[in-house]
Amino acid sequence: MGAKRMRVLVTGGAGYIGSVVAEELLQAGHQVVVFDNLSRGHREAVPKNAELIVGELADRNHLDQVFRLRVIDAVMHFAALIEAGESMKAPEDFFRNNTANALTLLEAMLAAKVKLFVFSSTAALFGNPERTPIEEDDPLRPTNAYGESKLLVERMLAWFHQIHGLRYASLRYFNAAGASRPDQGEAHQPETHLIPRILEVALGRTEHVNIFGTDYPTPDGTCVRDYIHVSDLARAHLLALHALEDARENSRPLIYNLGNGQGFSVRQVVEVARKVTAHPIPVIESPRRAGDPAVLIASSEKIRRDLGWQPNFPDLKTIVESAWQWHRIQPDGYRT
Ligand code: UFG
Numbered sequence: 001m002g003a004k005r006m007r008v009l010v011t012g013g014a015g016y017i018g019s020v021v022a023e024e025l026l027q028a029g030h031q032v033v034v035f036d037n038l039s040r041g042h043r044e045a046v047p048k049n050a051e052l053i054v055g056e057l058a059d060r061n062h063l064d065q066v067f068r069l070r071v072i073d074a075v076m077h078f079a080a081l082i083e084a085g086e087s088m089k090a091p092e093d094f095f096r097n098n099t100a101n102a103l104t105l106l107e108a109m110l111a112a113k114v115k116l117f118v119f120s121s122t123a124a125l126f127g128n129p130e131r132t133p134i135e136e137d138d139p140l141r142p143t144n145a146y147g148e149s150k151l152l153v154e155r156m157l158a159w160f161h162q163i164h165g166l167r168y169a170s171l172r173y174f175n176a177a178g179a180s181r182p183d184q185g186e187a188h189q190p191e192t193h194l195i196p197r198i199l200e201v202a203l204g205r206t207e208h209v210n211i212f213g214t215d216y217p218t219p220d221g222t223c224v225r226d227y228i229h230v231s232d233l234a235r236a237h238l239l240a241l242h243a244l245e246d247a248r249e250n251s252r253p254l255i256y257n258l259g260n261g262q263g264f265s266v267r268q269v270v271e272v273a274r275k276v277t278a279h280p281i282p283v284i285e286s287p288r289r290a291g292d293p294a295v296l297i298a299s300s301e302k303i304r305r306d307l308g309w310q311p312n313f314p315d316l317k318t319i320v321e322s323a324w325q326w327h328r329i330q331p332d333g334y335r336t
Pocket of ligand 1: 082083084085122123124173174175176192193194195197209210211212213223224225266289292296
């Protein structure tokens with residue numbers, strides 16, 4: 001099943017999740033072409049055996065050339081702006097980068113007759129969910145422009161499937177975290193995500209971590225999230241790709257939530273990091289960040305059932321330990 005050797009175009013393959021998936025694809029025997037503008041990604045994060053093309057997704061001519069010069073069997077689309085907080089300051093950047101660029105990519109794929117697509121989607125689609133854990137068919141009502149920019153892509157994909165026969169998977173990540181190896185990890189600039197921000201304090205780079213909001217309707221007043229190890233996320237991409245490849249022409253889209261089904265509050269994450277790092281990690285209670293839903297916890301039963309996915313690292317301590325190893329060994333990320 002899914003044994004065919006494929007050549008996969010990985011947009012955003014120089015980024016945190018894309019680079020880990022690129023590595024896994026290579027290990028599974030596939031060929032990888034990374035397409036990245038390196039605005040957020042890192043050349044050093046691209047696996048050595050992958051081809052790297054530096055380019056802009058908005059550049060349709062360049063994309064056409066990429067597809068013309070190689071036989072591409074599938075596209076995995078990671079390239080995007082990801083900071084929900086930023087999207088509430090400059091939504092236009094998110095609709096341009098995440099929505100408009102996805103459309104250009106899909107048009108280029110159609111022209112090149114590439115039919116398999118794996119989309120990097122997000123829990124931010126759900127906004128403030130009505131129930132927990134969240135299932136795939138629950139209402140999609142993003143509370144930030146980031147989530148909306150990705151929801152619009154999911155909507156386009158449904159029409160491309162119906163009208164053009166595109167076979168796609170949309171993987172809705174909850175909070176990706178951890179490192180796949182001590183030399184491959186999260187290196188955003190600037191860093192806004194909770195776990196790396198906490199670890200910057202443990203490294204002595206900043207003095208405290210801000211807790212954004214302590215008056216949420218949650219047990220300790222801080223936001224609750226479902227943290228998932230990046231390697232577990234990566235494996236889901238391979239399972240999805242192989243399932244798409246095996247599927248019949250008119251098979252239904254594969255839409256899956258990806259999390260561990262367990263929520264941790266911001267304070268609980270800080271507590272786990274204190275244990276892992278043996279650092280006191282001072283916190284400052286700060287106002288809410290715009291657009292943050294109170295609780296996001298996934299039900300991943302569907303992907304477990306359909307594709308046999310199972311997390312290898314569901315434990316938050318293990319996730320934080322792997323991130324801590326990476327940040328301690330490479331405190332400057334990929335910068336040398
Ligand atoms: N937080 C803090 N202090 C910080 C950073 C974050 O209190 O310094 C809080 C946030 O307010 C939020 C929680 O920690 O409540 C997690 O925040 P992150 O920024 O780490 O992650 P988000 O939940 O905002 O968003 C992440 C990804 C998105 C993805 C989303 C899905 O950035 O791409 O998870 O849940 F869509």
